[in-house]
Amino acid sequence: MAAGSPSDPTAPATAPVTLDDAQKSATEAAGWVEENWSTWLAIGLRILLIVVIASVLRVLVRRALTKLIDRMNRSAQAVEGTALGGLLVNAERRRQRSEAIGSVLRSVASFLIMGTAALMVLGVLNIDLAPLLASAGVAGVAIGFGARNLVTDFLSGVFMILEDQYGVGDSIDAGVASGEVVEVGLRVTKLRGDNGEIWYVRNGEIKRIGNLSQGWATAAVDVRVRPTEDLDEVRRVLTGAAEAMAKEEPWNERLWGPVEILGLDEVLLDSMVIRLSAKTMPGKAVGVERELRWRVKRALDEAGITIVGGAPQPDATASADPSAAVAPPSALGNPTSPQSLATAPIPPGQSLSK
Secondary structure, X not given: OOOOOOOOOOOOOOOOOOXXXXXXXXXXXXXXXXHHHHHHHHHHHHXXXXXXXXXXXXXXXXXXXXXXXXXXXXXXXXXXOOHHHHHHOOHHHHHHHXXXXXXXXXXXXXXXXXXXXXXXXXXXXXXXXXHHHHHHHHHHHHHHHHOHHHHXXXXXXXXXXHOOOOOOOOEEEOOOOEEEEEEEXXXXXXXXXXXXXXXXXXXXXXXXXXXXXXXXXXXXXXXXXXXXXXXXXXXXXHHHHHHHHHOOOOHHHHEXXXXXXXXXXXXXXXXXXXXXXXXXXXXXXXXXXXXXXXXXXXXXXXXXXXXXXXXXXXXXXOOOOHXXXXXXXXXXXXXXXXXXXXXXXXXXXXXXXX
16 A cells, blocks of 8 residues: 555645635735736736737728829829820839839838837737847848849849839840730749740849830831932932821821931942831831831832832843853863773774783
8 A cells, every 4th residue: 555645544644724724825816916917917908009009000001002002003094095195104014013012012011010019019028039039030041042042033023113124015125035024023024925925034034124115116118219210209209108107197196206218228230229217106116117118109109110129139041151051171072082092992802912
C-alpha cells in the first residue's frame, strides 16, 4: 500500500480547508484584480483606440485614393471621341495606368497604417520590439535576395507606369520584343506582335524602350516618273493633291503640318524619283502614306503624267555578245594537225613490231 494514502494510518493527515482560508484567498484575488483592473482597462482601451483609429484611417485613405482614380478616369472619358482625345488621351491606357497606380498606393497605405498600428499595440503590451524588428530585417534581406528578380520587375513596372513611358495602344520596341501594348502590369508587359502573337515581357528585362506612338511620326512617299516630264508641272500637280488632302476629314487632323515636296531623290536613265514628306499624328503615318499615294496617282493620271516602275533592269537580249555562241578554236578541228593524227584509230592488221 502506498505511503500517504488515506488508508495508511502512519501518513500525516491533510489539513482541511477552512472557510476562513477560502475567504482569505478570495479576498487576496479580489484585491489583486482591484489593483490591476484599471491597468488592464487602460491597456484594453488603448489597444481598441489604436485599432479603431487605424481602421478608420485606412478606410478614409483608400476611399480618397479610389475617388482620385475615378476622377482621373472620368476626365479621360470626357474627352474620348473628340479631337483632343484622339491626340492626347487613350482612355484604356489612362484607365489601366490609373488603376495600377491606385492599387500600388492603396497597398502601400494599408501596409504602412496597419503595420504602424501593430507595432503600437505591441508597444502597449510592453513587448520588446528590438528582437522582432531585427528578425524582420534579417528576413526581409533574405527574401530580397531570394526574390530579387521579382522585386526588380515590380519596381521597374512601378516607375514605367509613374513616368508614363508607354501605355495601352502604343507601338513600342522593347529590345527583346516589339509590337502593340495590350496590357501594362506591375511585373509583366503584354505585347501583340505583327503576326498576332502575344509577347509577355518581364519589366525587369526591358533595358531600353522605343515608343513609336509618342510625339509625332513622318509619312514619306516616293513618286517615280519619266525623266522627260516637266518638273514644274509635276510639282504643281503634287502640290494640288497634297493641299486637297490636307483640307478634308479626317486627314486635316492626322496631318500636323503641310505636305512638303522635298525635291528629286534619284535621277536615273529612264526615271526620276520625287519625295514627299509630312509630319503626322503618332501611329498614323502608314494610313497617311496610303491615302497620299492614292491621291497622287489619280492627280497624275488626270494630268497625263505617267508613273513608271523601279530601276531599269539590264536587257539580256540586247547586251548579249554575238561571239558568245561561237566555240573557241581547237587544234582538233584540223584533221591534218599532229593532234588529230595522234587521236586517229590504228588500222586493223597493222603490226606494231619491227
